[in-house]
Amino acid sequence: MIGEPTMKVADRRELSRKVTWRDFLSARNFRRFVQVLALLLYLALFFAAVYPLKTFLPPDMFLRLSLLNDLSAMLSSRTVIQQLLPWALVVLVATLLLGRVFCGWVCPLGTVIDITDRFFEKRVRRPLMRERRWKNVKFYLLAFVTVSALLGVQIAFLFDPIALLTRTFTLAFFPPLQLAYQLFGSRVPLVGDWFVQHFGWIFPEAAIHFRMGVIAFAIFALIIAANALSPRFWCRNLCPLGALLGLLSKFSLLRKRVSDACDRCRICSSLCRMQAIDNNTIRTNSTECILCMSCVATCPNKAIRYGLHWGDSAPEKWAKEISERHPQLVRRRIVFAGLAGIAWAALARTNAGAELSVSQQPISSPFLLRPPGSLPENEFLSRCIRCSMCMKVCPTGGLQPAIAEAGLEGFWTPVLVPRMGECAPECTACGQVCPTQAIQPFNAEEKAWLYIGTAVIDRSLCLVWSAQKECLVCDEVCTYRAIEWKVIDGIAYPTVNDQICVGCGLCEARCPVQPQAAIRVYSFGDKRSWSRDRQKRWRQMAKRKGATWEELNLQRGESQR
Incomplete structure (x- = not known):
């Protein structure tokens, strides 16, 4: 009842606001710039993974940065994997300092979802829904993955965004790209010969074909298609890596502050892609916030800011911190998720033909x-x-x-x-x-x-x-x-x-x-x-x-x- 008129008013106020040169230097645009750089780096490392390897950075760098991969591999193998440890510590420290900055600024799947979301915004009429009941699914999936890993069986690969995206690019997208290069690489006018000379090395001479590429593509397509329901549907509802980082972000030093200038216009809540801001109370759920900075950029009264705060050292006018730091989980569902992890481990290890x-x-x-x-x-x-x-x-x-x-x-x-x-x-x-x-x-x-x-x-x-x-x-x-x-x-x-x-x-x-x-x-x-x-x-x-x-x-x- 309240949601639809509020969203329409918010959209009108946001669209009618004049764009100034300061908007291009805003934190939101800087975050988008970092997102694009991170995605380009991920793609560069992916395509540079060719024998013989010549990359300065490890081609699997983003896979090492996935805390879900690191945790599940170490738990299931009962081994501290030295190669993963420094990268896991980097993400852990960054999350404890800044919150879910990895999800909003670095994750390549999140960036791909944001880019494709532009299509759905313009062409698909989304249902007006506040999916509160879906939000906790990612936490139950995290419990499922963790229990299974504790019993020595991996299942994180099915849900981890970095492994999922890399698998999709490898099995579903790389073979068609190689075929297109072999057929048309040198025939493209003006740039064909230049591309072959400088970038032909990224495609092996042998024709590459992979089994199950269709399945990998179908899973990826479903994740993208879920944007038709709401922005970042995967990130806000299903991603267990986001759930893990969200739980850690409860202890982050970066806090969202709202001053007395806030007039409860609800622009921030209606435009929040993660639905981290409650539409009625304007409270922010820190486990859901990915620091996209949209609320800071769109607030007409400049009443919102983020900052590192120690104790109660915030100035008085910014002392009104309206944040929720605890997801509302159902204990019974957590138990069911753990039992599902036990069942999966037992089923996976029961290999009758072995x-x-x-x-x-x-x-x-x-x-x-x-x-x-x-x-x-x-x-x-x-x-x-x-x-x-x-x-x-x-x-x-x-x-x-x-x-x-x-x-x-x-x-x-x-x-x-x-x-x-x-x-x-x-x-x-x-x-x-x-x-x-x-x-x-x-x-x-x-x-x-x-x-x-x-x-x-x-x-x-x-x-x-x-x-x-x-x-x-x-x-x-x-x-x-x-x-x-x-x-x-x-x-x-x-x-x-x-x-x-x-x-x-x-x-x-x-x-x-x-x-x-x-x-x-x-x-x-x-x-x-x-x-x-x-x-x-x-x-x-x-x-x-x-x-x-x-x-x-x-x-x-x-x-x-």
């Missing part, structure tokens, strides 16, 4: 091939935040999101699919961009003894074994010389030395037999539970079980003499 590999790791599929340097499976699953950065940086496109290979708990985690692209012998990028170090850093030399699987020749499909045709493809492409030859009845047949083969998948990727390769990599050769020293000793102890093709030809030449 069997133990040679390294005593649960393997639910014979084709579950993890990137080199990955931690043992249970540890890997508790750390991986499904951000897809390793998939983005893979130069061959071989790393793909898991569907059923790793069970329910491993959904969206990276797996190597050799038929789509091998693990390049010289590439070490996936270990460099993993924010939680679920993939440990490694160098190219170490890849010779980082065992992720073993290649096996299907004799019913192999051209040599099944048809006695001469084919050397697997031997020619094998970087580690794991293909050996055995002479049976005067015919040389290829075999795989499992002590030398690390499962890189190059042989499977190049095998000419279609559609299923005659040589495939299986996960039973996975030795991630071994230390790197032990894997290295295993490699050094490897003995030849057959002859190489060169040795075989040499023996044939000597016998012919």
